Amino acid sequence: MLFANGLVVASLLAAASAQFAQPWNKCGGEYYTGPTVCVDGWTCVYQNPYNSQCLQIASSSSDASSLASSSASS
Secondary structure, three states, rough: OOHHHHHHHHHHHHHHHEEEEEEEOEOOOOOOOOOOOOOOOEEEEEEEEEEEOOOOOOOOHHHHHHHHHHHHOO
16 A cells, blocks of 8 residues: 555656756747746746757856856766
């Protein structure tokens, strides 16, 4: 019975996360049919008519420098 409850919880979590685009993923553009809202802390940023992407927007200059350094090291 525990397995069944865990399976239900896992299914619910998967369904909830499917409603939001994940970090760095596509979230818009021509012919795109997936989620258009990004997970908390990430924003859907227009790139061109065919692509928008979930990016983490820095709120201050110190956040921007730490974001840039973490992106460069990835």
